[in-house]
Structures are given as structure tokens and as C-alpha cells.
Amino acid sequence: MSKLHFTTLFILIFFSFEIYSQKKTLQAKSTSENITIDGKVNERIWGSAAIAADFIMFEPDNGKPISSDKKTEVKVLYDNDAIYISALLYDNEPDKIQKELTNRDVFGVSDHFSVYINGFNDGQQDFRFFVSAAGVQMDCLATEDYEDFSWDAIWDSEVTITEFGWAVEMKIPYAALRFSKANKQTWGLNFMREIKRDVQKYTWNRIDTKIGAIIPQAGILEGIENIKPPTRLFLIPYTSAYYQESDIGSDRTFKAGLDLKYGINDSFTLDAILVPDFGQTKFDNAILNLLPFEQRFEENRPFFTEGTDLFSKGSLFYSRRIGGAPSTEPTITEQEEITNYPSTVNLINAIKISGRTEKGLGIGFLNAVTEKTKATILNAANGEVRKEVIEPLTNYNMFVLDQRFNQNSSITLVNANTTRNGEFRDANVSALLFDLNTKANTYNLYGDFKYNTINTIQDYDGFKTEIGFEKTSGKYRYGFSGKYVSENYDVNDLGINFYSNYHNAYAHGSYRIVNPTKVFNTFRINEYINFEVDNTSKKLQTGAFGTEIKARTLDNDTVELLLEFSPFETFDFYEPREYGKYVFVPEKIITIFNFTSNDNNPFTIIVQPAFTKYNEKGRNTYGFYLGPKYRFNDKFSLAYAAEYTKMNNDRGWVDFDDSGVVFAERNREILQNDLIGKYSLNNKMTINLTARYYWSYSKNHDFFTLQNSGYLTPNNSYTLNKDRNFNSWNFDLSYSWWFAPGSEISILYRSYGLERTRVVEKDLSKNIKNIFNSDLTNVFSISIRYFIDYNSVKNKF
Template sequence: MKPFLLLFVGFFFYPLLLFSQEATKTIPKRIYTTSTFEGEAPKIDGILDDVSWNSVTWGTDFIENRPDENTPPTEQTKFKIMYDAKFLYVAIRAIDANPDQIVKRLSRRDGFDGDWVEINIDSYHDLRTGFSFTVTAAGVKGDEFISNNGNNWDGSWNPIWYTKTNVDSEGWTAEMKIPLSQLRFGKSEEQIWGLQVQRRFFRKEERSTWQRIPLDAPGWVSEFGELHGLKNIKPQKQVEIQPYVVTQLDTYPEEAGNPFRDGNDFSLNGGIDGKIGVTNDLTLDFTINPDFGQVEADPAAIALDGFQIFFREQRPFFVENKNIFDYEFANGQDNVFYSRRIGRNPQGYPNTSAGEFVDQPQNSTILGAAKFSGKTKNGWSIGVLESVTGKEFAEIDNNGTRRNELVEPLTNYFVGRLQKDFNERNTFIGGIFTATNRRLQDNLNFLHRAAYTGGLDFKHNWKDRTFYLEGNVVASHVAGSKEAIKLTQESLTHLFQRSDAGHVDVDPNKTSLTGTGGRFEFGKAGGGTWRYDAGIIWRSPELELNDVGFLRQADEVRQYANVGYQTTKSVGKFRRISARFSQFTTYDFEGNYNRIQYEFNGNMQFLNNWFIDVGAAHKPRIFINTFLRGGPRWRFSEENFGYAFFGTDERKKLRTSWGMVYSQAKQNNFQFLEVSGDVTYQPTNALRISIGPQYNSNPNKTQYVTQVDASGNTRYILGTIDNQTLSASIRLNYTINPNLSIQYYGQPFVSIGRYKDFKYVTNSIADNLNDRFYQYQPNEITFDSTSDLYQIDEGADGNVNYSFGNPDFSFVQFRSNLVLRWEYIPGSELFLVWSQGTTGFGNARDHLLQSLDNQILGQQPENIFLMKFTYRFVL
């Protein structure tokens, strides 16, 4: 443990030596004072000729934020804000000496292309969260919920508000009408809110702001100016009900003899989404029988390491306000709450005999779900989520005789999240609790009956938020049958059966498992050109989160440290330059020193807005506990990797970016080469076409295949794999107007793996690659094409000792969505969707393009035609 301790002490305390070297300059807070108005409210038409606007003065004197911070912008901007009992009204004039050059590109909601202006409002005045309302010169709306002091902008927040724009001889103008019911604020005779107004001057890729925010500031929301003059406004208790009706037709290739695959299925369904303002601070969201048919398909992926693949949440109910429930306790994607568990694929499969056909449900039905969330004026953030998924049955047909078997039980999911700000919003302490409870029957006893997780987290900022200390701890408890807990102990996340592990072993009599995890980190977030952080993460072997969270691997202690540099002014031919050096080491709970890695990353953006990203890493020590799936620790040879990407100006109608990642291990243990790119063409303001091809090659001399019993000895079988993958993401967006658009997404995907030179592990941690395995001689291994098995005769004595299946694979898939979306009135939508998919398993000996042709172009696809109609009632 000595290398770990020395590195951790050094990297953790070195920043303290620099504590006083850089001081953050306090920027005076600007104040805009609003007022009510007399007479009629302004007409929201983008033309600022209403008499009521004379009730307030202009806020102006914007300052450039990018690329040359704290200098006068090319063109000035000014704004007015006024209010009445129900609405906040905003007028913005974006002065432009050449109005014919204003860029007015169309897109769907939250498409921030071309010239735009936005207003950010911190109505909680907590210096961490805010509401952002953006409008482009073309009239496209954008709205986002800001959290984590500007480090997270959630575009899934879709409030009802109104806006129009207009171009005239002085530039362009925008009017906004924002219902107070869409904001969150407490009761007070006079409100003080955080305020920022920002403009993008597209031709020069220039940002200017009303309140100056230095590029070395520790955050975004904490640096806002202030909005004063809001007197006697009353919190608005909104009530929104949104029923939906959906019709769906599925077509697919008919399967002879299978009564469940007769060529087509039709369904009619409906449900309700709702939002109730319990107070103006806290909102109750609920859904009954939600439909997610218009959601884009997940990208195709293959994991040769056996671990589960993380997919981002795309379902609207779970995406909205997700920041309140977020609890990333470690690194990567580990999270106490992973909403994709709710409505997951059924985990059971029926027992069948030859000749039987199965209709297996694809997802668990969400009977209902509700969220109670928000933030009070005195700093309490509250989130409660409750969801119930129903029993799912597979239907089995045996020559016309039908029966049902349970494949997913009735399950209740609960998540509770609480945080409290204090110390003038510079400190918060919070907690989370999750519970999963299943009503199990005998055939599903391999699942946990109950799973509970609790956590505490905190963050403290000081010296004007320049420095911070944060941390969290997590404890988990799962309970179930002996079978369920044994399966958990033996799962890839835990591997208690690992043959060389002295600190864990499988207990077949256990009916519960309790573990812990956590993270502590210190860092510098602002002030000057340098940033740094250092910390420690741990996950005990018994930690288990995967009932309603996401945990890739337990049994790890990780130390890490990062040092970063960024310019705050243009330098020579560069707009921005940034660089980062990172280091980490890992251990397991037995004290095995498993890994150390050093990495450098750099980014340079030129004055012409082209960019270059480069990076390199050195991994002198790589031991993996999970590679042999319960076998001993495995050593990979020393590795070096590097990458380089470049991109053209993203504002241009024709733009592109390309890059390459290359990795090479010592003794040619493995290689990795990936080439990817993106080409986007926008021939008109309404049409955008893009394609993002990607190719990777990943040959490996020691790819895990399987494990077999050889006369009482376990053989861990490896092979030399030639793995190649080719895919392309294709997107087409046509926007008729800001409320009516057509979008297409498609992804062909093919991955081929061919194995040869099979071997078994002899000394898994040997320094020399060739000492780690014994490779079968030609007279010891034969392939039986009839059974598709490799037969092993160790010693070539004429006796077959064991066999294993042919691991070659060729996976081909095509997924696409064509969606017409029409927001015919604010908050109410019509979707027309056509989804198409093909999945095939080709010949691994074919080349990539041949497999793509045979399995996609040569196959009849499955189609889904869907129409969804929603109407939002605001009461």
C-alpha cells in the first residue's frame, strides 16, 4: 500500500501549498430594478411598441464573455423586465449594424443554432440553480433547468411560456411572457432573484453578458447579478393534466408455426401525465400507464468484458428534474438511482420444452409513477419518487394449448432525496434513500426480495467558491433467498468465488448482503488559470446497487488526482487553450495493487473556431480481478494509448470533425484502433443532415472465452480474437417552423469476432505474456463443425478431455426512427412515428460490409407505426 499512500498524500496536500497563490477578484453585483405597469399587457409579437414597456428602464452595458473576456462586445444588447400578478415580461433588443447578416436557423425546441438571446433566473436565489429561457432570431424556443452552479443544463424541462422575435433596421428584438407558475419562489413581500442575460453574436461566435462572469469564475449561477423590485407577487399553484392516446401497428416477418409471430399486431392505448403545484416551491408529477413510443432507440453496443451497458435515460417522465434525484457517489456512471431499472426487461424466462413457442414481454409495464420534487426558499431540496411496475407473464403455446408463466413480479420502487443549503448557500448537506420491494413467487426466487440503499453527501465552498471539499457515503442492503444472495455473490460485479481471493468467499447460506461505498474530494474550482482536485473512492466487496441503481464493479479503492490549466484570454492564434494531467491508482480490499495510470489531455481552439483535441496515457500496471470471471487476477501487459481529434468551425453550413484513438500493449498483448468522424451539412436554415461513421479494430491475444472442468481442474480458456466493428449514426432534421419538425435517426451496426490460437491460463500474473498461458498444439485441438464445438485432447493421447463452443460471432443490427412532431398549442403535441429494426447473426468469416448487406439489406425488417396525441390542460 506504500505507493498508494505516498501518491495520495502528495497529491492531496500539494494544492494546499498553492492555496494563497491566486486570489479570486470579487466582481460587483449589478442590480436591475423591475416594476409593474399600468394599462394593457404587452402583445407578444416581437415588436417593442407597446406603451407598457415605458414603465421600466433599459438594462444595458453588456460585457464580452467569449472569446475576449471583459472587453466591449462587437454589438451592444439591452433589455427590460416587468411583471404583473401572473407573468414576467421580458423585452430584449439585440443591436446589429448589419441586420441582413443575422443568422436565423430553424430547429426543434432546444436547438440553439444561429443568433440567440437568453435570460437566466435564479428565483430560489440559492446561487446553485436557475431557469433558463432562450429564443433564437428564428423564433426557436429553448428552456433548461440549471443545476450544480451551471455544470448541468437539463433541456428536458419544458415549461409553458410565450415568445416572438422580429428583425428590423436596428438588429433584432425578442419578447417573452413567462408565467410565474413555471418558476419556483417562496413567499416574501419583496423578492430578490439572481439574474443574467446573455447574447450569442453568431457571426463572430461571441458571447456577451449583462453581469460580467470571468472565465476563471468557480461557477455560473453563483456569479449572477440581481433582480429587484418584485413586490407582493404570490406563488402560483399550477395544475397541469396531459392525457394521451396512442395507436400502434407492428409488422414483422411471419414465422411459420409460431402463433405469436403472424406478421402484425395492433394496439390502442392511453394514459395520463400530470403536474400539480402543491406549493409554488414543490411540484407533484404523476403518470399513469406512460407511453415512451416516440423515444429514440438506444444505440447498438457489444460488451466483450461481460459487464452491463449503461444507456442514458430518454423517457420524459424520468428525465425531467432528474438532477434532484442524482447521486453519483463514485466515478463514471455509478449512481444510487438509475431510472432505467424501472420498466426494465423482465428478468425471468419460462421453462419450455421442444416445439413450444413463447411470447415474451419486452418491458415491464409501469402501472403508475409519481414524483414530488422542488426546492424551498429556505434551502431545502426535496425529491420523492414512487413507482409500481406490474406482473409480467410470458405466454407459451404448445400446439394450441396456452399457459402463462410469471417472468417479472409486481415491484415497488421508492427514491427519497433531501438536501439543505446553509452558510450563505456555500455549504449543503444531503441524503438519499432508495427501496425496491418485489412480491416474489417460487420461480423468481433468484431475484432479491428487497433492496435498500442509504447515503449522505456534503459539499463546502469557501474563498468565494474558489475551493471546495465534498464527499459522500453509501450503504446498501439486499435480502432474498439463499439462491438470490448466492447469485449476487457470484455475479461479475462481486465475484466472491474468485480462486485467489483471500478476503471474500461465497457463503451459500446467506440471505442478505450489506456493503458500503463513498468518495471524498478536495479541489480548486475557480480563480486564475489553474484547477486541481484529488480524492479517494471506495466500494466494498458487498456493495450492491443494481436493483434501482447502477454499479459496474465492487471491491475497489481508488486514489485520483487531477491538475488542469486554461487560458482566460486569446493567445496568439488561439481563442482558448486548456490542458489536464490526471493520475490514479486502484487496489482491492485485500490490498492488491491493481492499477496505475497517467494521462494528459489538451484542447486548442483557433481564432477561426477550428479545434484540436489530443491526449495520451501510460498504464505501467494493469491487473483485473474480473477478467477470468471468477478465476484469479489477470495481468495485462503495459499499455500506452493516444488520441487526436480535429474539427472545423461548427457554425458553418458544412462542418466536420474526425479523430483517431490508438492503443498498443507490450508484447503485442492487444491493440485498439478507432477512427470516427462526423459530417454535417445544412443546405438551408430548415434542413440539417449529418452522418457519424465509426470503425474500430480490437485484436487481442488473450481474449476470455469460457471456463471448463478438466478432471477437477478449472481451465480458463482464452483465444486470439480479431474483433472489428463498423457503425454509423445518420440524422436528418427538417424544421418547417419552430413547432413543426421531422426528424430521422438511423444506425447500421455490425461487429464481427473471429477466434484462433486457443490457450488456457497457467500463471495469470506472470510478467512475461507467454508465461501466462499454454497454447494448444495443433494435434490437441479439433473443431467439430456438426456440433460447432472445439474438442480438446490435452497431451494428444487420443482422449477428449473437454470441449467448448465456437465463440465466433457476427452481430448485425439496424435501428431507425422517423418522427414528425407538431406542438399545435404550447404544451400539447402530436407525434407520428415510424420505427424500423433488423437484427441478424451472420457468418463471422464474412467481411463487415458483406454481413451488413446480407443481414440488413437482405432481410425483411420489423416496423412500428405509431401515432400519439397529447393535450395539456392548464387549470
């Protein structure tokens, strides 16, 4: 090859790389004209604004330019209050545009347009705003590993279906964003269009799926100058009324309170709740829990879900601790019994401050106070009644410093503190985290060190540390990590952690396609190995090899397969419920298969069989999940889910006796049925139905005594009945109307019941009859929340 040819080739390669890596830039245009958000894009000023076009496919065929009959044109205007976005989304078959009506933040079967805004252009966090072709809004705060759709901003949008496709207009107030104080703004910006019937997504600035990070691959928005954002002060007063009725009697409750959001400056926001009311939050899915650990519940209270990405750093914050179950039980004599033990502790108030500076420093502060709670105790011998404190006045505090740099890396300091009044247990946990990525987002080094101090009857402390390395780009990826957890590692006062006193080694390698083949639209296979060893006994508690496969076919059906082999004898250090004890767990094989049909079809279905085989005679577990859904039209849909699990010759702890720790061999069955219905009157008014019936039993047939070796020997003298039969019923029928931005009227009818017994009833019809003949509680409630923007009030007066 001649020098000229070599130089030419080098230049072509170099410039092709530059073209590939170049970020698109869009100029925002200033306007003094009043922009009406009606989806018609007919104001004169739009005609002179710069156009963002030439969208590129994000998935499945990454890098493919959008076709001319699907061209997309986006423009941006701004004034002192907000930025305005218009989008013309061309479609050669507008009658095929998907536009299902859903609740807010539910994507559904719809085409979507979205804008991703990073006000600091630091490649770290997006404010994302979506609108569907049905006019439904969705929004979230997004980092590379977290999308918080519980965050709800106040912004306007309208869409229209046209002869050429559909059109969008959006108004996003500066109060919904965070950016620097610079006179000339430079923001990270990207637009995304989803064509649902083709299961395709396109972005304005190309996102290369060979690279692990998405946010740093945004384009640039320039042109916003000399803006003076208004004061960010929002008041959300609410009032609610409840009527509750059961066999015990009836009760009427009226509540009123206030949520407050205040922009301390351009970067930080104060959120506070006064006289909290969580009566209309989703019910918890209670189960028959025979594990040595508490059941972990999802958080449904808006204050603890909105904008909490900073507080999730280090996994030290389990918000259900705040206002959850009391931390102690009363001490009683043989003559006494507990007649009233509150299941939850009342929250008095809570505040949080969060935000990020122009230099990438994220600061989060959360404080909550719960009230003193007492149990009632009756002395059966003399009839005396006394009360004992089971949870004192308690203060919960979270503090987070998260410094981001190089657009893709961070170092984080977290502190979680629980202080209880009086002589009750106090706890403090601190953590240092790091997440470092190469400039090209090809490799990642991460790790942490966490240290806890517990002040109780006998003080103790513990720690946990982990380090890991991963290749995060390309078709072939791999990673490995190791961790050490000390015996007294305990974060359970404000966090949740089940396992301690072990060290671990983990490694994985994966292959994926980044463009469709003749068989698959997407395909990924991952191989992993995982070993955990108890620190004290040096015995293996986990030893597994696994294969995970996930693929989407050309018909956009999804297929998943998990195969996990545990070919070693392992030991469970938690099931015995006694310090220093452990129980043998035989070798096993786990198989899980999942098929999910293309959700563009009116009828969709999820099928998931699972099977676990132990190297022990007659011991196995099999389960089956079936989830059909039918979308009658864009307004009405019904979904049903049935989940069944059968455990044959399962073994678990049941009691303590003179011989020591007692285990039982038992048969178990679990059945759960869910019915979910949705009828949307329009994009702001919805009727929702959620019903759940859960039944489970545990029938013991043989008993054993746990030996110091970890193995079981028969116990023929144990005769107590430790069988369990558990029935649970929940029913919610609700009406929601977003009658103004950020303002909602909600009407809820709720019915629920719970039955626990030692008598196992295997006849399903009798179980259903028993739960409906039990003391069902019925609640009817109305709640009104009204959003008040200080600036709107100020302008009116």
C-alpha cells in the first residue's frame, strides 16, 4: 500500500470516528409570543426555530437512519418561565398509530415522544418527559442505573393526530428542571421517538448500544440566555374523609394536611409533609412467610418514592422502616396477655432536601420523626390493664454526598442514623462508595466500605466491603467481584439486610447482539459463578453456576431461560434461628422459563413454569405463572394472573424443644390470583380495579432435631401442631381525576380480610368461603389534593 493510500485510509478512519462521536447541537429560540399548548403548532414563531431532525434507531437495529416516511422534526423555544417543545412525527399509516389511554406514568400500548434534559450537561442525570399519542404524561429522574418514575413534575402537553402522523406540544417550566446560574446555558439534550407497532425507538443524537452508558451520548442544546427563573414554591393542601366498617363496628375519620415544595436555590429543593395521610396507598401483598427473614414490602407512599435516587445510594435506606412495625415487643408474665399491639407506628412529619450543584455535587438530607407507641397488656389473674412502650419517639436521618465527575463517575458518602428516645436501641451506619468508568464508558471499577455502630444492651459494630470490575461495552462483556461481610454487620434500623458473616466471589461473562439477525431482534446470554463461604465455620453457603438467556424474536415475543446448578453441599446459617447453628442443604438444580408475547396484540400472555430438584428423595418444588391480558380497546383492558407453587418434602424450622432446634418435613402449596382492570374515560380520568386472593398452607408430616454437624436426625417425640393455613383477600376499586395540573380527586372503595389458622383446609372453595365469612373490613374514602404555584397566585394578586 502506498503512503498516499495509507494516509487517505487513516484520514477516512479518523474522520469517520469523529463523525460517529460528534454531538449534534440545536439552537433554542427566544420568544415573547404567547404559546398555546394545544398540539397544533400554529404560532408564527415556530416557523423560524431551528429543527432537530435525522433521527437514528436506538433499538432494535442500532444505528439505522429513520425512514423518510417516519421523519421527525423537533423545535425548541424559551422564555423566562419555561422551554417549549414542538414535535412533528410523520407516519405513512397514521391510522395504525397506537394510542392506549392509561394512568399517568404508565406507558401502555402507545407511540411515545420524549425529551431528555440534562441542565448541567455533565452526563450524569436526565430529567425525562414523555407523552404518548393518547396524550398521557410520564416523567422520571434518570441516572445510568436508576429511573425514578415516582417523581412527578408539573408541566403541560397536548397531542393531535393528523393526516401526516401526529404532533406534540410541550411546556416544561424551569421549576421542573435543574441547571446552572450561567447567563449562557448549555444543556445535554436528546429526543426519543417510539413507534410501538414496530417495537422501534429512535433518538435525535445517536446512542451507540455497544457503549454501556446512555446519558453521556446526548446532544447539545444552546441558545438559552439571560433567563430569570421564578421562585419555586409549591403548596399542595389536601383533605380526605374515610368511613370504615367491620364486624367490630364503624368509624369515621377526617384528615387535612399540607405538602410543601420549595426551591432553596436553582439546584436544591425542600420537600415537607405536615400531618401525613397515606390511607389511599396500594395495599401490601401479605404472604405466609416461613422464612427466617421479614417480608420486604414495596414503598407506596409518594413522599418516600419521589426523587429519592440519592437516598438509594449504598442500599442503606429501606423507607418502610419509617412508620413501620414497632422495633420491640413488651415483656409479659405468665398471667399476662397482649390485647393490643399496633402493627405500625404513626409518622409525625418528614422533610427532605435534595439537589445537585453546578460542579456535580449531589446533596441529600432526609429527616423523619415517628411518635411514641404503646402496647396494651391485660393481667388475666387480677384484671389489671397496663401499657408498655414498644417504640419510643424516634428520629430517622439520612445524609448523602455524591460527587460526580468526568460525566460518568462518582464517589459517594452516605450516613444513616436512627435515634430512639430513652434506653432503646440506637444505630448509625456510614458508607463510602465509588463508581469509576473509563472516558469511553468501556470499563467500570466499583466498590464500597460500610461500617455500622449499634448502641443497645450490648454495643457492637460491623462492616461490609466490596470491590468489582466490569467490561461494560461491546458484544462480549465480563466482570468479577468480591465482598467481605463481618459477623456483626447490621443496617436494619433504617436499611434492610438479611445476610452477614460471609465472604463472596462472583464472576460473569456475557454475549449479546446489537443488531437484529434472521432469528432475533435482540439476544443476550450470560454465564455466572457465585460462591459464598461462612467466615466462622468456613463452610459453603452458596456454590452455584448459572446460565441466563434473554431474547426477543422477530415477532417481538420475549423468551427467557434460567438454568442454575448447585452441585455442592451447602449450609443455611439462618434457617435454624439460633446463633452458631446451621443446617445442611442438598445439591439442587433450578430451571425457570418465561414466554411473554408481543404486547402490541390485543391479547397477550405471560407463561412461566419453574422447577427445582434437590438431591434428596422426593424433595422438589415446581411452580407455574399464567398471566393473560386482553385490551378490548384503547380505554378498557383486563388482566388476570394466576401463580401456583407446590413444595414437596420441603424442610424448615418449626420450634425449639428440650432436644434443641426442631425442623419439620412438610408439604406446602401457594396460590395467588390477581385481577387488574382499567377503564380510562380520557387521559386524565381513570377507573381502576385491583383484586387479590392469596392462599397458602404448610402441612408437617415428620419432625427432626438439628445436630451440631448441620444434619437432621428424626424426632419422634415432638407432637405440637405447627401446621399453617393462611387466607388473604384485597379489593380496591378507585376513581382518579387529574382536574388540574398536579391536582387530583381520588375516590376509593377498599375491602380486605385475613385469616390465619392451624387447621389446614385443602379445599379451595372452602378457603374462599372462610375468608368471605370472616371479619372483612370495608373502607370508603375521598381525597382531594390541590396544587398551588406561588407564582400563579402572585401574578393574580
